[in-house]
Amino acid sequence: MTESLPVVLSVDDEPNIQSALKRVLRKSKMELLFATSGKEALAIIAQQPVDVIISDMRMPGMSGAEFLAQAETLAPSSQRIILSGHSDTEDIVAAINGGGIDAYVGKPWNDGILRKAVEKAAKLARLERENQELLEINSSQNEALQRHNEELEAIVAERTAELTTANDLLNASVDELAASYESMVSLLASVSMLPDKESSATDRKCQLAVALGEAFELDDTQLQTLSRCMRLHRIGWVALPYSIRTVPQRALSSQQLDLFHQHPLYAEALLLSVDKLSEVGKVLRSQNEHFDGTGFPDRKVAQGIPLLARILSVSRDYIDLQRGRIQKESLTPEASLQAMTAESGKRYDPEVIAALATILQRQDLFEPVVPELLVPSHALQPSMRLSRDLTTNTGALLLNRGCTLTTDLITTLTNLERRSDAHLMIYICREDGESQ
Numbered sequence: 001m002t003e004s005l006p007v008v009l010s011v012d013d014e015p016n017i018q019s020a021l022k023r024v025l026r027k028s029k030m031e032l033l034f035a036t037s038g039k040e041a042l043a044i045i046a047q048q049p050v051d052v053i054i055s056d057m058r059m060p061g062m063s064g065a066e067f068l069a070q071a072e073t074l075a076p077s078s079q080r081i082i083l084s085g086h087s088d089t090e091d092i093v094a095a096i097n098g099g100g101i102d103a104y105v106g107k108p109w110n111d112g113i114l115r116k117a118v119e120k121a122a123k124l125a126r127l128e129r130e131n132q133e134l135l136e137i138n139s140s141q142n143e144a145l146q147r148h149n150e151e152l153e154a155i156v157a158e159r160t161a162e163l164t165t166a167n168d169l170l171n172a173s174v175d176e177l178a179a180s181y182e183s184m185v186s187l188l189a190s191v192s193m194l195p196d197k198e199s200s201a202t203d204r205k206c207q208l209a210v211a212l213g214e215a216f217e218l219d220d221t222q223l224q225t226l227s228r229c230m231r232l233h234r235i236g237w238v239a240l241p242y243s244i245r246t247v248p249q250r251a252l253s254s255q256q257l258d259l260f261h262q263h264p265l266y267a268e269a270l271l272l273s274v275d276k277l278s279e280v281g282k283v284l285r286s287q288n289e290h291f292d293g294t295g296f297p298d299r300k301v302a303q304g305i306p307l308l309a310r311i312l313s314v315s316r317d318y319i320d321l322q323r324g325r326i327q328k329e330s331l332t333p334e335a336s337l338q339a340m341t342a343e344s345g346k347r348y349d350p351e352v353i354a355a356l357a358t359i360l361q362r363q364d365l366f367e368p369v370v371p372e373l374l375v376p377s378h379a380l381q382p383s384m385r386l387s388r389d390l391t392t393n394t395g396a397l398l399l400n401r402g403c404t405l406t407t408d409l410i411t412t413l414t415n416l417e418r419r420s421d422a423h424l425m426i427y428i429c430r431e432d433g434e435s436q
Contacts, residue, residue, distance in 0.1 A: 005029055005030050005031045005329050006030045006031070006051040006052065006122035006123075006125065006126055007030070007031045007033060007048070007049060007050050007051050007052070008025065008030050008031065008032050008033065008050075008051065008052040008053075008054065008118060008122065009034075009035065009041060009044060009045070009050045009052070009053050009054070010022075010032065010033070010034050010035070010055075011035045011036075011037070011038060011040075011041040011053065011054065011055040011056060011059070011060045011064075011067065012034075012036070012038060012055070012056040012059070012083070013036045013056065014056070014313045016033050016303075017056065017083075018036075019115075019374055020046050021054065022034075024111045024114055024115055025115060025118060025293050026307075028115060028118065028119055028122075030051075030052075030118075030119075030122055032119070033050070037058060037059060037060070037061055037062065038055075038061065038062030038063075038064075038066065038067030039061060039062060041053070041055070041067060041068055042067070042071065045071060045074045045075050045078075046074060049075070049129075050075050050078050050083065051078060051079065051080065051121075051122050051125035051126060051129070052079045052080075052113060052118060052121045052125055053068070053075070053078055053079070053080045053081065053385070054081045054083060054118065055067055055068055055071075055080070055081070055082055055083065056083050056084070057082060057083070057084035057085075058084070062335070064082060068080055068082070068101065077125060077128045077129055077132065077344045078125055079101065079103070079121035079122070079124050079125045080101050080102050080103075081101070081103045081104070081118065081121055082101050082103070082105070082167055083105055083106075083107055083109070083119060084104070084106065084107060085106065085107045085388055087129055095323060102121060102124075103117050103120075103121060104410070105117055119432075133319050139317065140179075140210070152259075152262060153427050155239065155259070156239050156262075156266060156269075161367055163300075172408060173285060176230040201319055201323060202230065202231060202233075202389075203388070203389050203401070204319050205233075205315050205319050206227050206230045206231065206315075206365075207365065207366055208310060208315040208318060208319070208356075208359070208365065209226050209227065209229075209230045209315035210223055210226065210227060211354055211359050211362075212311045212314065212315060212352060212356065212359060213226045213308075213311055213367060215355045215358070215359060216307065216311070216352075216355070218308075218398060222308065223285070225279055225280060225308060226283075226308050226311060227400075228277070228280050229280050229283045229284060229287075229308060230281060230300065230310050230312060230315065230316070231395050231400065232267070232271070232277075232284065233267075233284060233287060233312060233316055235266075235267045235270055235284070236262075236263035236264055236265070236266035236267030236268075236270065236284065237273070238266070238270075239263065239266040240260065240262075240263055240266075240321055241259070241264070242261060244256050244259060244260055248324060248325060248326055248327055248328050249325070249326050250327050250328070251328055261288075261296045261297060262297070264284055264285045264286070264287060264288055264296070264297055265285065265297055265317075267281060267284040267285065268282065268285040271284070282306070283306055283308045283309050283312065284309075285297070285298075286298070286300060286305050286306050286309035287329075288313065289305045289309060289311050289313075289318070289347065290347045290348075291310070291345060291346060291347060291348055291349050291350075292345065292347070294346075294347075295347075300362045302349075302359070305349075308414045310349040310352050311347070311352055313347075313348065313425075314348055314349070314352045314353065314356055315341065316339060317334045317340060317348075318336050318337070318356065321335075321336040322336050324419060331345075333360070337356070337357060337360060340353060340356070341353055341357070368401050371387075371430035372387035372388070372427045372428060372429060372430055373427070373428050373429075373430050374425065374427055374428075375426050375427075375428045376423070376426070376427070377413050377414045377417050377423070377424060377426060378414065379388070379409070380405055380410045380413070380414075380426065380428075381405070381410075382406055382410065383404060383405065384396050384404070384405045384428045384429070385402060385403065385405070385428065386399055386400070386401050386402060386403045386405070386426070386427065386428065386429075387401060387426040387427045387428060387429045387430075388401050390403075390413075390424065390425075390427075391425075392416075392420070392424075398413075398416075398424075413426070
């Protein structure tokens with residue numbers, strides 16, 4: 001679309017002045033309008049936009065100062081130039097005070113100075129108009145964003161209702177487990193994984209994350225928080241349509257990505273009301289931030305991303321690349337490390353990637369950390385500790401590794417096994433099993 005020419009209005013009751021002004025500006029790219037009085041000029045301004053107003057000071061019926069004061073009200077974004085002789089000093093001061101004069105050119109004028117003054121004024125007026133248009137566009141975009149946010153809030157409400165239903169169903173069969181805080185974490189993790197089999201993969205992610213945390217000399221409290229973060233890293237997915245959860249991230253459409261990018265916010269919101277998990281929620285909010293600032297949802301950069309989140313993203317993606325969760329094809333462990341190394345300093349923290357390369361050389365990384373025994377449910381005894389995560393035959397996590405069994409927990413597990421078609425694979429620390 002062709003850009004319109006700036007509009008310049010000359011107001012002067014002397015025809016020779018109008019002719020001279022037209023001669024001076026004939027080579028400038030602008031549309032010229034002429035009026036012989038302030039009244040006539042105001043009528044023109046009321047009918048169409050005017051970028052620059054050039055007015056004589058002394059005119060019959062309405063002085064230049066009076067005219068420009070009214071013109072400022074009708075066309076506030078216009079640039080106003082006064083033409084006057086040196087004897088009109090008092091009138092010029094009145095015009096400046098009452099009409100917002102942007103430039104003054106004395107009579108007789110220098111053609112070059114006048115032309116530059118008018119061209120500069122036209123550019124300033126055009127910039128002011130474009131700025132106003134941009135503000136209007138921005139306002140329109142903000143309204144569209146607000147509507148989009150309202151739609152997302154509706155989706156969150158719908159998914160939260162689904163989460164409530166899922167919790168009710170799970171609580172009906174594992175009521176006693178809610179008494180244990182760590183069991184509550186496991187329950188939330190199970191809900192976040194339904195209906196997928198994620199437990200064994202999450203266990204490997206936890207082992208890798210804890211190993212990385214130890215390499216960075218995290219204390220026991222931080223390691224416990226990191227482990228909980230990994231178990232709950234998909235809790236925000238419960239608010240996403242199932243069709244998104246089953247598609248590799250790099251195969252999602254732009255619209256699906258808009259929804260997917262909300263899951264860290266959902267995770268933080270879901271855990272906000274649980275005091276002991278609020279710190280976990282903060283870490284999960286940052287789990288998809290990139291080291292170079294291109295991640296989401298807050299575009300945090302480098303050390304501005306919590307260390308636990310940087311460790312979590314590396315541990316998570318190393319396993320998920322092998323499971324086809326990120327790309328359409330599944331990668332080998334070697335190819336996964338190579339792909340992540342290529343993203344060092346971009347998506348991932350270079351120090352965490354370097355630590356990952358070292359840790360993966362350990363032969364025992366994903367092996368049980370303690371000697372263990374496979375114990376049937378009827379032989380369980382209070383004070384026994386799990387050496388592995390306890391899952392259902394569908395892969396849902398019931399109890400996390402290290403949980404100490406109580407009489408109530410054993411009763412619940414026995415009842416669950418009696419009502420299911422398959423036996424629970426319950427691994428106990430060998431020293432606990434042999435001491436009974």
